[in-house]
Amino acid sequence: MDYQQGDTIVAIATPPGEGGVGIVRLSGPRALSIATALCGGSAAEPLTPRYAHFRRFYTRDGRVIDHGITLYFPAPHSYTGETVVELQGHGSPLALASLLAEAIARGARAARAGEFSERAFLNGRLDLAQAEAVADLIHARSDAQARAAAASLEGAFSQAVDGIHRQLLHLLALAEAGLDFSEEDLGDTHEQAIADGLTQLGRQVARLLRQAEQGARLARGGRVVLAGRPNVGKSSLMNALARRESAIVTAIPGTTRDLLREEILLNGLPVELIDTAGLRQAGDAVEAEGIARARHILHSAQLILLVADASVGWQAEDEVILRDLPEGPRRIIWNKSDLVSAPPPTPAGEVAVALSAQTGAGLDALHQSLIEALGMHGDNGPFSARRRHVEALEDSLDQLNTAKDLHSVGGVPELVAQSLREAAGALARVTGQIDAEDILGEIFSRFCIGK
Ligand SMILES: Nc1nc2c(ncn2[C@@H]2O[C@H](COP(=O)(O)OP(=O)(O)OP(=O)(O)O)[C@@H](O)[C@H]2O)c(=O)[nH]1
Ligand SMILES: [K+]
Ligand SMILES: [Mg+2]
Numbered sequence: 433m434d435y436q437q438g439d440t441i442v443a444i445a446t447p448p449g450e451g452g453v454g455i456v457r458l459s460g461p462r463a464l465s466i467a468t469a470l471c472g473g474s475a476a477e478p479l480t481p482r483y484a485h486f487r488r489f490y491t492r493d494g495r496v497i498d499h500g501i502t503l504y505f506p507a508p509h510s511y512t513g514e515t516v517v518e519l520q521g522h523g524s525p526l527a528l529a530s531l532l533a534e535a536i537a538r539g540a541r542a543a544r545a546g547e548f549s550e551r552a553f554l555n556g557r558l559d560l561a562q563a564e565a566v567a568d569l570i571h572a573r574s575d576a577q578a579r580a581a582a583a584s585l586e587g588a589f590s591q592a593v594d595g596i597h598r599q600l601l602h603l604l605a606l607a608e609a610g611l612d613f614s615e616e617d618l619g620d621t622h623e624q625a626i627a628d629g630l631t632q633l634g635r636q637v638a639r640l641l642r643q644a645e646q647g648a649r650l651a652r653g654g655r656v657v658l659a660g661r662p663n664v665g666k667s668s669l670m671n672a673l674a675r676r677e678s679a680i681v682t683a684i685p686g687t688t689r690d691l692l693r694e695e696i697l698l699n700g701l702p703v704e705l706i707d708t709a710g711l712r713q714a715g716d717a718v719e720a721e722g723i724a725r726a727r728h729i730l731h732s733a734q735l736i737l738l739v740a741d742a743s744v745g746w747q748a749e750d751e752v753i754l755r756d757l758p759e760g761p762r763r764i765i766w767n768k769s770d771l772v773s774a775p776p777p778t779p780a781g782e783v784a785v786a787l788s789a790q791t792g793a794g795l796d797a798l799h800q801s802l803i804e805a806l807g808m809h810g811d812n813g814p815f816s817a818r819r820r821h822v823e824a825l826e827d828s829l830d831q832l833n834t835a836k837d838l839h840s841v842g843g844v845p846e847l848v849a850q851s852l853r854e855a856a857g858a859l860a861r862v863t864g865q866i867d868a869e870d871i872l873g874e875i876f877s878r879f880c881i882g883k
Contacts, residue, residue, distance in 0.1 A: 560864025
C-alpha cells in the first residue's frame, strides 16, 4: 500500500482518565499539515523529524487548548509506516477531547480500534503475528504473559515460522524438480532427500505447534467454575483461593445468587475463578436467575470444581448435578474435610481433592491439581500465540504428514507437491503473508482505540 494514499487518522493514544501526560496521535498523508495547523500554523518553526518541539496547541479560533511536546515521524520511519505526528500534552480528558475534535475538524478521521497497528501491518512494519502480540502485550495480566507477548513482538514466533516456511519452499522446489524428469533421471538420492526433508520438517512443525499451544494457553489464561449444592462451601473455597473475603459466606443455603469473579495466578498464569449459586430447586425468582446463570457459565469453563460436603458424603443431589455437567475436565472437591477423619468414597471414575476451605488444609494439593488439570505446569512457552496460529500449524502438519505418506508409498508426485504447497500456505497464514484480508477486521477490532 502506498503510504501517501488513504485518509489521515487520529486518536487519543493514552488511556482514558486523568494522568501526567496525554497523547494524541495522527497518522496518514495529512498528519504533518494538520499537526502544524494545531500547533499554530506557519507562524511557528516547521517541525523537524524526530525532534522534540515544545509547542502550544490551538483551536481554529486561536484559543490555547494545552501545550506540550510535538514529535514528527516522516513516512516510512514510524510505527504505522505512514507520516505520524504525536502531540504530547497533559493527561486532561477535556483538553485531549478538544485536541481530538480540532484534529477532526481539520480533516482527520477518528481511528477505529487497532487501526494504527493494522496500518503498520499493511505497510509491512509488523507481520500479523507481531501485530497480534502488540494486543497481547497490552492486555497481559501476568508477568509471564507480558514476557511471552514481548518475545512474539520481537519476532521470536514469526522467525521460527518463516524459517520453516523457507525450508518448505526449498523442499517444494525439490519435489517439483522431480515432476519434470522421470525417476531414473534424478535417482534414489533425490527421493531420499525429499523423504528426509519431509521427516525433518514434520518434526520442526510439530515442535513449533507444541510451543504455540503453550503460548496460546498462556495468552488465554484459564476459567475455573465452582459449582455444587447450596451450602457445600463454594463461596468459602473461592475466598480461600483468592485470599480475600470476596463472596458472602453464611450458614443459609442459597446465599450466593449472582456470579462472582476473582482472578488468581497459578504458576504465573491468570486464572479466572467463578463462584455460582448453589444448584437446587429455586426458592424464588432471584435464586432461579442465579441458578440459570450458574448453569450457563459452566459451558465456558476450562475446568469445573464440583464442590461436595465431606461431612455428609455423596448425596443424590450431587449425583444429579454431576450427570448434568457439560463435557470437559472436572474435579470433585471434598470440602469440610476438617469435620471428618477421612474423605468419603468418591463416585467411580472421578478425581477428587479433599480439603477444608475453613482451615486451609488441602489447598496446596488443590493448587497442584488445578495446574495439572489446566495444563499450566512446566514451561509456559517461549512466545505468545493464539488459537488461530495453533490451527494454522495443525493444518500445516496435516499436509506435511499427507505428503510424507504419499511419498513413502511412491504416490503421484504432483499430489506430494500439492500437499507441500498447502503446508507452506498454512504457515504463511500465521504471519499474514497470505489470506490476511479475511481476518484483519476480526483481529484488529479487539485492539484499543489509539493503538
Ligand atoms: N467446618 C467447615 N465449614 C465450612 C467449610 N467451608 C464452608 N463452611 C461453612 O459452610 C457454610 C456454607 O458456606 P458457603 O461458603 O456459604 O457455601 P456455598 O456453597 O457458597 O453456599 P450457597 O452460596 O448458599 O450455595 C458456612 O456456614 C461456612 O462457614 C469448611 O471447610 N469446614
Ligand atoms: K451458604
Ligand atoms: Mg455461596
